[in-house]
Amino acid sequence: MIYCPKCGTANRQGSKFCNECGSPLPATGLRCPMCGAINPTGNLYCDRCGARLIPAEKMPPEEEKPERPSPLKGISLPSVPLTEEDWLSELRAESEELDLLPEEEIPDRLQEPEAPPLEAAIPEWLRELEAPAAPLPPEAPPPEAAIPDWLRELEAPAAPLPPEAPPLEAAIPDWLRELEAPAAPPPPEAPPPQAAIPDWLRELEAPGAPLPPEAPSPEAAIPEWLAEPEKTLPEAPSPAEKPTPPLAGIPGPPAGEIPDWLREVEFAALERKERPAQPPPVVAVDVHAGAPPASPTVPPILIEEEEILVTAPGETPDWLKEAPEEAPPEFGGLVPAEIPEWLRALQPREEGAVEEEPVETEGFLVGLRGLLSIGKGLDMPPTAQSLLPRAPSPAAVARAELLQGLLSRPMMTPPTAETRAAPRKSEWIWTRFLVGVILLTAILLPMLVRLPFFGPPTVPAAEALFATVNQLPENTPVLIAWEYGPAEADEMDRVAGPLMEHLLRREARLIVVSTRLEGPAAAEALLTSRLADPSERLRRVANLGYLPGQAAGVREALGNLDGRTEAVTGRPASQLEAMSDVHSIADVGMVVVLAAQPDDLKTWLEQISAANPNVPVVAGVSARTELIGTPYLTAGQLKGMVAGLTGGSVYERRLDTGRGREYEYYLTSLGVAQLAIAALTVIGALIFLVGGRKR
Amino acid sequence: MDRLVKRILPTSVAVGTGLLVLLGYLLPIPLLASVRDELVRWAVIIAAFAFILGFFNLLRVHSGRARKPGGIYSAILILTALVSLGLTLAALLLPSLRFLGDWWFRYVLSPLQATVAGLIAFVLAVAAFRLLRHRREAGVLVFLVAALVVLLGTLPLPAPAGNGLVSLRTWWMNVPAMAGMRGLLIGVGLGTLLVGLRVLIGADRPYSD
Numbered sequence: 001m002i003y004c005p006k007c008g009t010a011n012r013q014g015s016k017f018c019n020e021c022g023s024p025l026p027a028t029g030l031r032c033p034m035c036g037a038i039n040p041t042g043n044l045y046c047d048r049c050g051a052r053l054i055p056a057e058k059m060p061p062e063e064e065k066p067e068r069p070s071p072l073k074g075i076s077l078p079s080v081p082l083t084e085e086d087w088l089s090e091l092r093a094e095s096e097e098l099d100l101l102p103e104e105e106i107p108d109r110l111q112e113p114e115a116p117p118l119e120a121a122i123p124e125w126l127r128e129l130e131a132p133a134a135p136l137p138p139e140a141p142p143p144e145a146a147i148p149d150w151l152r153e154l155e156a157p158a159a160p161l162p163p164e165a166p167p168l169e170a171a172i173p174d175w176l177r178e179l180e181a182p183a184a185p186p187p188p189e190a191p192p193p194q195a196a197i198p199d200w201l202r203e204l205e206a207p208g209a210p211l212p213p214e215a216p217s218p219e220a221a222i223p224e225w226l227a228e229p230e231k232t233l234p235e236a237p238s239p240a241e242k243p244t245p246p247l248a249g250i251p252g253p254p255a256g257e258i259p260d261w262l263r264e265v266e267f268a269a270l271e272r273k274e275r276p277a278q279p280p281p282v283v284a285v286d287v288h289a290g291a292p293p294a295s296p297t298v299p300p301i302l303i304e305e306e307e308i309l310v311t312a313p314g315e316t317p318d319w320l321k322e323a324p325e326e327a328p329p330e331f332g333g334l335v336p337a338e339i340p341e342w343l344r345a346l347q348p349r350e351e352g353a354v355e356e357e358p359v360e361t362e363g364f365l366v367g368l369r370g371l372l373s374i375g376k377g378l379d380m381p382p383t384a385q386s387l388l389p390r391a392p393s394p395a396a397v398a399r400a401e402l403l404q405g406l407l408s409r410p411m412m413t414p415p416t417a418e419t420r421a422a423p424r425k426s427e428w429i430w431t432r433f434l435v436g437v438i439l440l441t442a443i444l445l446p447m448l449v450r451l452p453f454f455g456p457p458t459v460p461a462a463e464a465l466f467a468t469v470n471q472l473p474e475n476t477p478v479l480i481a482w483e484y485g486p487a488e489a490d491e492m493d494r495v496a497g498p499l500m501e502h503l504l505r506r507e508a509r510l511i512v513v514s515t516r517l518e519g520p521a522a523a524e525a526l527l528t529s530r531l532a533d534p535s536e537r538l539r540r541v542a543n544l545g546y547l548p549g550q551a552a553g554v555r556e557a558l559g560n561l562d563g564r565t566e567a568v569t570g571r572p573a574s575q576l577e578a579m580s581d582v583h584s585i586a587d588v589g590m591v592v593v594l595a596a597q598p599d600d601l602k603t604w605l606e607q608i609s610a611a612n613p614n615v616p617v618v619a620g621v622s623a624r625t626e627l628i629g630t631p632y633l634t635a636g637q638l639k640g641m642v643a644g645l646t647g648g649s650v651y652e653r654r655l656d657t658g659r660g661r662e663y664e665y666y667l668t669s670l671g672v673a674q675l676a677i678a679a680l681t682v683i684g685a686l687i688f689l690v691g692g693r694k695r
Numbered sequence: 696m697d698r699l700v701k702r703i704l705p706t707s708v709a710v711g712t713g714l715l716v717l718l719g720y721l722l723p724i725p726l727l728a729s730v731r732d733e734l735v736r737w738a739v740i741i742a743a744f745a746f747i748l749g750f751f752n753l754l755r756v757h758s759g760r761a762r763k764p765g766g767i768y769s770a771i772l773i774l775t776a777l778v779s780l781g782l783t784l785a786a787l788l789l790p791s792l793r794f795l796g797d798w799w800f801r802y803v804l805s806p807l808q809a810t811v812a813g814l815i816a817f818v819l820a821v822a823a824f825r826l827l828r829h830r831r832e833a834g835v836l837v838f839l840v841a842a843l844v845v846l847l848g849t850l851p852l853p854a855p856a857g858n859g860l861v862s863l864r865t866w867w868m869n870v871p872a873m874a875g876m877r878g879l880l881i882g883v884g885l886g887t888l889l890v891g892l893r894v895l896i897g898a899d900r901p902y903s904d
Contacts, residue, residue, distance in 0.1 A: 431821060431824060431825065432821060434824075435817060435820045435821050435824060436817065438820070439816065439817060439820060453852065454850070454851045454852060454853075455851060455852070455853035456851065456853070457851060457852060457853065457861055458861070485808060486800070486804050486805035486806075486807075486808040486809060487808035487809060487811065487812040488812065489805060489808075489809065490809050490812075490813075518800075518804070518808075521796075521797075521800045521804075524797075525797075525800065525801060525805075547739070548739055548742045548743040548746055549738055549739040549741075549742035549743070550742070552735050552738040552739055552742065553739050553742065555735050556732070556735045556736050556738075556739045559732055559735075560732075560736075568793075569790070570787060570790075602880075602883075610720070623849065627868065627872055627876055628876055628880070630868060630869070630872075630873060630876070631873060631876055631877055631880060634869075634873075644849075645851070646849065646851050649851065667851040668851075670851055671850050671851045671852070673816070674846045674847070674849065674850055675846075675847075675850065676820075677819075677820045677823060677846060678843055678846040678847055680820055680823060680824045681823040681824060681826065681839065681842065681843060681846075682843070683824070684823065684824030684825055684826060684827065684828070685826060685827045685839060688825070688826075688827040688828045689827055689831070
């Protein structure tokens with residue numbers, strides 16, 4: 001029940017506003033005794049830490065009274081936050097009910113004001129702990145035999161035990177027996193109002209108070225059955241040895257904190273793996289060892305299964321042992337006692353004072369309240385910690401500063417067409433004009449003036465090539481790789497011309513292939529100019545055309561020369577006279593590679609050496625391919641090489657084809673152009689070295 | 696399935712084909728040599744087909760560009776390509792029309808390509824003149840000296856007059872230039888070997904995505 005703080009009306013548990021006056025009622029949330037989180041009413045377990053909030057099923061008092069004659073109940077933390085007025089008023093009501101009981105139905109110790117019962121001074125949940133006050137209905141007083149012996153002993157401690165009940169005597173545990181003894185001597189005087197709270201409870205609130213000499217230290221006060229509940233729980237003693245189940249869960253921590261023994265109990269509870277989804281069942285445990293389980297008058301004590309902590313006989317907690325000794329001898333006027341801090345913390349707070357749950361500030365659960373927080377050690381896995389941003393390296397800082405500096409610079413206006421063209425135009429005009437004039441002079445000068453300075457030099461490689469061709473027998477098939485087109489024809493024709501004429505003079509049969517598209521046409525143009533007679537051309541030349549596939553095409557052609565088709569006539573190569581007895585690279589007497597590009601020369605040399613390393617290979621190359629051909633020449637893979645206009649002129653003069661004047665003109669033009677370009681390079685270098693570098 | 700088609704199957708075919716061709720070169724087994732030659736023939740056919748595809752792709756790309764502003768050059772390219780193709784096919788189908796193809800080659804393609812190639816000399820001459828305009832580093836100076844040596848060393852001078860320059864050029868070509876070129880060739884050879892091995896073991900898959 002919740003009493004309205006304004007009008008005092010009792011409201012139903014869980015109400016937010018008073019049914020009478022409409023005033024807001026105190027918050028009805030349940031504060032977790034472990035973590036302090038506020039849980040909604042009705043929760044059995046804390047949403048944050050999973051601790052038990054309500055120790056046992058709370059039934060309406062109206063229904064409990066007739067159905068719960070058992071005086072004891074499992075102890076646990078209070079399930080309903082009670083205000084001071086709550087439990088005190090209930091205490092008063094109960095004491096009034098006790099007064100109404102018949103004299104013979106009230107136990108002696110309850111009739112004596114000098115021996116106040118414990119439940120009169122403690123809250124309801126503590127009163128239920130000992131449960132002596134559960135009044136029996138007056139119209140159905142329990143028979144004498146229905147009162148358990150141990151309770152009878154409590155009521156009449158001074159009376160000697162009947163000799164006919166030794167088995168019961170043995171069944172009473174020592175701790176209960178110790179409860180009786182101290183209650184017997186009445187206190188000499190009435191306790192002061194402060195004594196309304198039992199001393200044993202006051203001692204628990206004031207841990208600093210000196211303990212009696214027989215009281216053990218706090219550590220020693222923790223019995224083994226509390227320290228190791230897990231061990232004792234599964235091993236239930238046999239009925240003969242089983243003592244009366246002790247009270248489970250011990251309330252009454254020192255002021256403001258939970259005692260160690262209670263914390264250990266909670267730890268033991270938390271360590272249990274399985275958390276029941278429903279409240280644990282209430283089981284009936286017969287506290288009387290050996291007694292029939294279904295006593296008609298004394299039902300078994302209701303104890304929560306989870307809270308049963310079985311102890312060995314004689315291990316009653318000391319605070320319970322001392323409780324009767326420290327209990328006030330009499331219960332006088334009920335004076336509101338000071339509520340301990342730990343007990344006050346369990347009371348419901350005002351609505352406005354409800355502590356708000358922490359709000360999630362990061363992650364995808366931002367803004368949600370009441371999330372379970374994982375421990376610090378589990379906040380982030382080690383791998384994630386390694387990915388945390390670290391201090392930037394100096395290089396990164398330098399790059400960032402550079403970028404920042406670039407960004408902070410003022411924007412440069414791009415040059416307009418006028419501002420850009422002005423200096424470039426004049427510079428480019430005179431530079432290009434100068435170069436163009438010099439090159440034109442180099443081309444035209446040999447036509448106008450005969451310059452005796454230039455002539456064919458001595459080229460040993462060309463001489464070696466000439467000698468190799470000279471050694472060819474007549475009618476020898478020669479494979480010619482025609483690897484140049486019209487773009488290089490002006491140079492390469494001066495190289496290939498004398499060489500082809502030499503081969504023709506040697507009555508060689510020419511088999512032409514090319515990996516370049518223009519190769520067959522360039523070959524046909526040159527060979528037609530050297531062989532004016534078409535029939536002679538058809539008899540001595542087989543233009544097998546283009547070889548697709550680069551190196552693969554070369555490799556395939558070297559092994560299958562007669563399987564191709566003549567490019568000019570379209571006839572099969574096997575039917576050509578020039579291809580008689582020629583099937584592959586093994587049937588040719590020499591290979592001539594006419595390459596304007598270095599890669600073409602390399603490809604052919606590699607494939608020929610793999611297909612038939614014994615066939616002699618010579619090359620006619622451009623001036624720029626000479627450099628890559630020289631290693632093959634010095635290695636012997638090339639038997640001879642003629643390169644560029646200079647090499648062609650040497651071969652022409654050696655062959656004496658009658659085109660000497662033409663080659664003289666080319667050589668003169670080439671020499672003048674080379675000298676002019678060299679002079680331009682030096683002049684340009686001097687100008688820009690002296691004049692400075694320009695951007 | 697997608698992985699099988701795009702990764703596993705092409706890799707298996709490439710590795711298997713490469714190993715067969717390689718073993719055909721290394722092992723003197725006639726069967727392997729026959730398989731090797733057949734596979735190489737297939738490669739040539741595929742390369743020819745790829746060339747045809749490339750030709751039509753060129754036409755498709757430039758046909759799109761020809762419709763845009765400034766697409767006159769693409770239009771000329773398409774026109775000349777079709778003319779060359781038509782003349783070549785005509786020469787193959789009708790030998791009497793072969794002269795048209797010869798004329799096209801001799802008086803259109805050859806002058807145009809020679810002109811473009813001749814521009815290289817002009818551009819190189821201008822670049823040599825402006826070599827130190829922007830950069831003055833040691834490498835540039837070395838390049839400048841080397842170019843001068845080659846230019847002067849390849850001058851077509853007769854034997855008595857050019858013996859000195861020819862000797863200088865010969866030394867230059869046979870010692871420093873040869874050293875550099877051999878290094879390049881060795882590097883190319885090792886690179887080719889490495890690329891071949893990587894393709895053979897499937898580490899490089901230039902044939903698949």
